[in-house]
Amino acid sequence: MATEVGVGMDPARPVTPDAGPSFRERMRERGIVSTILWPTVSLIAILLIWEWLSKTGRVDEIIVPAPTDIAEAFVDLVQETFFWEATWVTVQETVIGFGAGVLGAWILGTLIGVFRPFRLAFYPLVVVFQITPRVALAPVFLTWFGFGITSKIVMAATICFFPVLINVVLGLETVDRDARDLMRSFGASKWEEYRKLTLPSSLPAIFAGLKVAITLALIGAIVAEFVGATEGMGVLIKTFNFQLQVAEGFAVILALSIIGLILYGITEFLESKIVFWRGH
Amino acid sequence: MPTKVTNSSGQSSGTEAAAAGALAVSVKDLSKTYNTRRGPVEAVRRSSFDVRRGEFVALVGPSGCGKSTILKIAAGLIPFNEGTVMVGGEDARSGRRDVGIMFQAPVLLPWRTVLDNVLLPMEIFGLTSSEAKDRAHELLNTVGLRGFDDKYPWELSGGMQQRASLARVLVYEPGILLMDEPFSALDEFTREHLNVELAKIHETYGRSVLYVTHNIQEAVFLADRVVVMKPHPGEVLDVVDTNLPRPRSLDVLLEEETTRLVTGIRRKLYTHELKRGRHGD
Incomplete structure (x- = not known):
C-alpha cells in the first residue's frame, strides 16, 4: 500500500x-x-x-503479520504521543522541502524558459541532474546539514525540484503563438505578457509537476530519515523493524500512505480551484 | 455594373504624397524571405497594394501565397526584407491603438470570462474604467452575445468564440482592422452569417479593413477591392474592384455579378497555375 x-x-x-x-x-x-x-x-x-x-x-506471522494485526497496531499507535510527534516532524520536512523545491524550480525554470542564455547555460545541466538518482545524495546532505530536520528538508526539496523545473519550462513552451502575437499587437510589455498570458498558460503543466513533486517530497523526507535521523516516521519504521514489531512498522507505513494521499488530495484540490479551465 | 480591373503597379505613382494621408495601409514592393532550416523560402516577392481609408480590401489566394505573412508584417509582428509597409501613415509596428488584429483562431484566454477577454486590450492600454466595461458589454450585445458576459470561452461554440474575438478587437475602436481568415474555421452557414455582420460593422463604423482569406466568394462578398495573389513565391496577380452595392446582404451572394467576379478571379488563378504546368486542386 x-x-x-x-x-x-x-x-x-x-x-x-x-x-x-x-x-x-x-x-x-x-x-x-x-x-x-x-x-x-x-x-x-x-x-x-x-x-x-x-x-x-x-x-510466518511475525514476518508478515495479518491485516487485522496491522489494524490493531495502527489503532494503538494513533493513541501514542510519540507517533504524532514523529508524524509532525515528517510532515514538516515534506511540506517545507516541497515549498523550497517548488520555489527554486519555479524561479530557475522561469529564467530558463524566458531567457535564452540561461537556457543554453543551465538546461543541459538540469537534464544531467535529472538522470542522477537524487536519493544517493542523502548521505552527503547528512554530512553537510546533520541529523536534524534540515538535511531532510534539503533532500525533499532536491528530489521534487526537477520534475517541477521541467514542467515549468514545458509550461512556458506551450503558450499559444497567436496569443503571444495578440499580446504583442496590443504592445504589452514583457512583464504584462508574463503575468497575463505566460504564467496562467503554464499553470496546468506546473500543477502536473506539483502533483508528482508532493509525493516525491514525502519519499525524500523518509529516505533521508532512514539514512540518519533522531525523529520522524522513517525512524519509527526502522526502530519497529529492528525490534521485530513488524505489525507496528506496517502501521506506520499505512499512516504514511494516508499522509501521502492527503497531501496529493490537497494539491489536486488546489489544482481544480486554481486551474479550473484545465482540459478545456 | 462595369468592373474596373487595375494592375497593382499602376496605382502607385503620381498622387502618392496626397494619397499618403488617405491610405490606411500601403504596401510597396514588399519582399519577405523566411530563413528556415531547409534554407531560405521566398514568401512574398515585390508585392504592392493599398487600402484606402474606410475601404475594405480582401487579400485572396491559395495557401503559400504569403497573404498571412503580409498581414503579420502590417501588424508589425514580423520583420520583412525589402519595400515599405505603411499603416495609418506610419511604418508598420506593433502596439498601436489604431490597429486591431484578428486571427483564424479566436485566441480567447480560457481563465478569463468573455467580458474580461474583451477588456484585455483595454487593460494593456491602461484604459480600464467603468465606461470601458459598459462599452465591452454593449459590444457583446452588438455581436450577438447578450447574456454571455460571465461565461468562459470554453462554454461557447466556435462561432460565438469568434464573435467574442470580434468584440475584443472592436472595443478599443481601432481605425484599421487586420483580419487573418477570422471565420475560416467555422461552418459555412455560421461563416456567411458572421460575414454579413462584419459587412454591417464595416458599413456602420467606416473602419478600414485588410481581410485575408482563401475563399474567393467571401472576398468578393466583403470587399470593395480584391487583391489576388499567387503562391510560391507570393506575388500580386491582380487587383479587382468589386463595385457591388452596399449594404451587403446575403442576396449579394446570389447575384450574377458576384458569380462573374468570382469566376473571373478563379480563372486568373487557374490560368496562372496552368501556365506553370501545374494543375491546382
Whole structure:
C-alpha cells in the first residue's frame, strides 16, 4: 500500500499537462461504481487472502503479520504521543522541502524558459541532474546539514525540484503563438505578457509537476530519515523493524500512505480551484 | 455594373504624397524571405497594394501565397526584407491603438470570462474604467452575445468564440482592422452569417479593413477591392474592384455579378497555375 503513491511516476520524464484525469474527472467519466466499487472489491480480496495466509501459518506471522494485526497496531499507535510527534516532524520536512523545491524550480525554470542564455547555460545541466538518482545524495546532505530536520528538508526539496523545473519550462513552451502575437499587437510589455498570458498558460503543466513533486517530497523526507535521523516516521519504521514489531512498522507505513494521499488530495484540490479551465 | 480591373503597379505613382494621408495601409514592393532550416523560402516577392481609408480590401489566394505573412508584417509582428509597409501613415509596428488584429483562431484566454477577454486590450492600454466595461458589454450585445458576459470561452461554440474575438478587437475602436481568415474555421452557414455582420460593422463604423482569406466568394462578398495573389513565391496577380452595392446582404451572394467576379478571379488563378504546368486542386 505504501508504494501506491509513487507508482508509475518516472522522475526522469517530464509530466505533461494531460498526464491524466483527476479523481473527480474519472468519477464523472466512469461513474461511482467503476471508480470506487471495483478497487474496493480487489482490495478486500487481497486483504482476505493475506489474512488467511498469515493466520493459517502459511507465511510466518511475525514476518508478515495479518491485516487485522496491522489494524490493531495502527489503532494503538494513533493513541501514542510519540507517533504524532514523529508524524509532525515528517510532515514538516515534506511540506517545507516541497515549498523550497517548488520555489527554486519555479524561479530557475522561469529564467530558463524566458531567457535564452540561461537556457543554453543551465538546461543541459538540469537534464544531467535529472538522470542522477537524487536519493544517493542523502548521505552527503547528512554530512553537510546533520541529523536534524534540515538535511531532510534539503533532500525533499532536491528530489521534487526537477520534475517541477521541467514542467515549468514545458509550461512556458506551450503558450499559444497567436496569443503571444495578440499580446504583442496590443504592445504589452514583457512583464504584462508574463503575468497575463505566460504564467496562467503554464499553470496546468506546473500543477502536473506539483502533483508528482508532493509525493516525491514525502519519499525524500523518509529516505533521508532512514539514512540518519533522531525523529520522524522513517525512524519509527526502522526502530519497529529492528525490534521485530513488524505489525507496528506496517502501521506506520499505512499512516504514511494516508499522509501521502492527503497531501496529493490537497494539491489536486488546489489544482481544480486554481486551474479550473484545465482540459478545456 | 462595369468592373474596373487595375494592375497593382499602376496605382502607385503620381498622387502618392496626397494619397499618403488617405491610405490606411500601403504596401510597396514588399519582399519577405523566411530563413528556415531547409534554407531560405521566398514568401512574398515585390508585392504592392493599398487600402484606402474606410475601404475594405480582401487579400485572396491559395495557401503559400504569403497573404498571412503580409498581414503579420502590417501588424508589425514580423520583420520583412525589402519595400515599405505603411499603416495609418506610419511604418508598420506593433502596439498601436489604431490597429486591431484578428486571427483564424479566436485566441480567447480560457481563465478569463468573455467580458474580461474583451477588456484585455483595454487593460494593456491602461484604459480600464467603468465606461470601458459598459462599452465591452454593449459590444457583446452588438455581436450577438447578450447574456454571455460571465461565461468562459470554453462554454461557447466556435462561432460565438469568434464573435467574442470580434468584440475584443472592436472595443478599443481601432481605425484599421487586420483580419487573418477570422471565420475560416467555422461552418459555412455560421461563416456567411458572421460575414454579413462584419459587412454591417464595416458599413456602420467606416473602419478600414485588410481581410485575408482563401475563399474567393467571401472576398468578393466583403470587399470593395480584391487583391489576388499567387503562391510560391507570393506575388500580386491582380487587383479587382468589386463595385457591388452596399449594404451587403446575403442576396449579394446570389447575384450574377458576384458569380462573374468570382469566376473571373478563379480563372486568373487557374490560368496562372496552368501556365506553370501545374494543375491546382
